[in-house]
Amino acid sequence: MSVSHSLALEPGIDNKQLWGMDFHNPVFPISAGFTLLFILYALFDPATASAQMVAARTWAIEHFDWLFMFAGNAFVLFCFALILLPVGKVRLGGATARPEYSTMSWFAMLFAAGMGIGLMFWSVAEPVAYYTDWYGTPLNAPARTPEGASAAMGATMFHWGLHPWAIYAVVAVAIGFFTFNMGLPLSLRAAFFPLLGNKVRGWPGHLIDILAVLATIFGLATSLGLGATQAASGLNFLTGAENSIDLQIWIIVVVSCITVLSVWRGIDGGVKLLSNINMVLATTLMVFVAFAGGIVAYFGWLGTTASDYASHLFQLSNWIGREDDKWLHGWTVFYWAWWISWSPFVGIFIARISKGRTVRAMVTAVLIVPTLVTLLWMTAFGGNALAQTTGGIGELAKGISDVSLPLFQMLANMPLSSVTSLLAVMLVLVFFVTSADSGALVIDCITAGGKVDAPRRQKVLWACLVGVIAAILLSAGGTDALNALQAGAVTAGLPFTVVLLVMLIGLYKALHECHYA
Template identity: 50%
Template sequence: MKDVPVYEQSAGGEAYMPASNIRLMGFNFHRVIFPASLAIVMVMVALALGNPDAFAQNLEGVKGWILQNLDWFIMIMGNLAVLFCAGVAISPLGRIRLGGKDARPEFSTLSWFSMMFAAGMGVGLLYWGVAEPVAQYTEWWKTPLNVTKLTPEASHAAMGATLFHWGFHPWAIYLVSALVVGFFAYNRGLPFSLSSGLQPLIGKAHKGLPGQLVDVFTVVLTVFGLATSLGLGAMQATAGITHVLGLPNSFGFQLLFILAVTGLAALSLWRGLDAGVKLLSNLNMLLALALFVLVVVGVGVLNFGAGVLNSSIDYAQYFLPLSNWIERPDQDWFHGWTVFYWAWWCTWGPLVGVFVARVSRGRTLRQMVAMVMLAPTVAAICWFTAFGGGAIAQVVAGSSTLAQGLTDVNMAIFQFLDALPMPLITSGLVVLLLVIFMVTSVDSGALVVDNLASGGDPNTHRGQRVLWLGMIAIVTITLFVIGGDKALQGIQAGAVAMGLPFMALMLLLMIGFLKALCQEARS
């Protein structure tokens, strides 16, 4: 990545040189954030391994209490993020450009979108593209708004609820972080970290203990969010490889898969953003487009076209009812799906937000809202219509094993593809996409963790980025090998529980960001 104006003089005249950093053999670590984050990660891993069952049970209890008792706050913040980002885009403030009036984008629009989308939810679309709509339709685990399962109404509710979970809301949560970090780094010369967003509210204290606590929190949140995603993603990918090639889906095979993904990610990180992450992201989009076209042809182009219109209507129809948190008739579904999702997106908020900010220099705030919130929602409508809508049609027609029920989430997409033409080719594409999406997600995460642990420096030594990648892999493998599913579930529950304080932080960041934008507009 090209040099960016971080640690320069801010508009207020303050200098933000990383005086509190340790420099050793070309490496650059913050003397507080790095050791504190590392210590917390190691302590949590030790607790998870010491007694995986008790660890998972305790954190599941904390997560359950938060989802049950603070659902109102989580829902309000998700809705507020959407309104905030939309408000910035349509207001005159949307003309503000990251890096100043003369800044120009470093990446083409296609590469920009590809990197952002791959980092944000590429793996999730493969994992849940079939499974979630089918689950909502067949009452695998309750139904949205208590509609009767396996009815035409359930079909519309399933698509509306799925798009609600993967549309504006998650990307708005990511976008808040991206707007804040990008603006304060590129326009104010502050460190490339979420703590910089506190500067309008607490002044120089954002460089001290309050800001350091924020950055330590986001490092830990990102590491465990990535570790659980890498471990759970490995389970689906190896299940797919077993399905396509007939190889045994053993524990050792899953472990080798994690190592292989880590190795590819290390190579990509070493090559840098242009030659590594951007290249893989562009390849990912081409492969995803190829898979998408094959599925659209398989389900029927006319059926797909009609489905896109119907899905868009379903999303609009269910948007407000599903945004409501007061006296919901579907409490179990509401807490188990929507509230959980909003908290889970927060575990990826710092990761995706900081990464999107890294690659968005030269873009206006309005362009960022259009590309980061609107474009992925359109892509999600098309993707879920082809995969989820097509899978529901198979259930109705009884033409695939999905009609017998959703027995294995890992296998749902492969069972769907088995009923379409060229299943070996499409299933092979899914496995390949899973690998590359996981590589790009881990790459992005390692870049972000490295940025934060270095006090907000986006231009650290590439070996330092690979070091953090190795740390994430070690955490994943340690939990996977010794703790098993229970340890991974416990860490996931802990990460989701951390989504609550992240939302509180997000509220402060929005207030500070709005204050800074108004100052910028007046200057």
């Protein structure tokens, strides 16, 4: 099963040269047009836009919770099938292809792009929120009890463990295989070649790529804008600097400037270098927190966290007969929709850096290794956070007041708090850069018709636009405008869920035929 030519060069894939850049028509103009319209919509009446989009998100989550939950479980099972079945021997790029990046650099990049920034905040805030009943408790476990603590750690691992990484892994394998083994463009449409055939060159393929671009732009702009407010909260907590719109805009400007420099330097000199640095800094902070909280206690918590995850996994995966609807919809289903809306971005990026690896090695690494690292991370931060909460130590004992502060509130009760808190802020900012850098690369690939060698100025353009969108929405519409954008991205997860489930069929068929060819 092979394709000897690139669809990017076929009739129907029409690229336009403009100012030294290479734009794919009609994906680029339509994506740009819809982005502009949505921004104007969010700015014209931020409160109304936010209310309407949140209502759409709520409708999608409440009426299709079963679909999101079913899909999350299906992706995990499909990944284990890829690992165990003979199709796992298929190598991305062909039998003679070899990896471009070392295992450590590759892992650092996929982790930094995938969810490194989220772990910085939610590894403390999430278990404390569940334990103190900030917005419901998982499985209706009693708040502030040992049972509640167990459910809190198990649910936190559930949201950041196998399920989200399975979503990313499936998309990455599909795009990597059809791009590097079949000569299709590096874009989401490539994954649907077995189902759509040459129609991926036409409007069905255009629509798939347009949805991918919009979901990526909305997701990145939202994360950058809301992340700036969180980083500003951290600086306010550390230095007393006023958490103002001006400070948040300056954070976006600084992050965007570093992102542009990183994008200009390319993958090796940019996101790869920053990801490696971030992994060293993150590991240092994690080890410090583990020792500062008591290394003996840490290893005890490690076993408990793993046990909590395993013992609650099947209950949390089931959506039938659940009595914790508020918590289920507000956390799990929301997360699943968010991960799915981000899957084109993260999946394409992982595919881009994974050429030369077998499907089995790639899926194993993407699924298992981040879950193990998340276990180590959540144990250090979540374990210490719950210890302070149950022990009546510091602000965490009072519960959650602002989700951007728990990390710093926990560090404040440990040695060298000013140093570790500053390190945490630095990690947050650099994780923003790596996410924005990889996102700009992905948007550029899609809007250039799936090319991996588009002019650097195009990547710079997208990196700047994401920062500009976040800054404009934050300054003119505040968090209401950003919430509208986030709700739009999450709502987009509903059609993507159907699209990805259909994609599984074509992917397995293609891998099976390739293995036995």
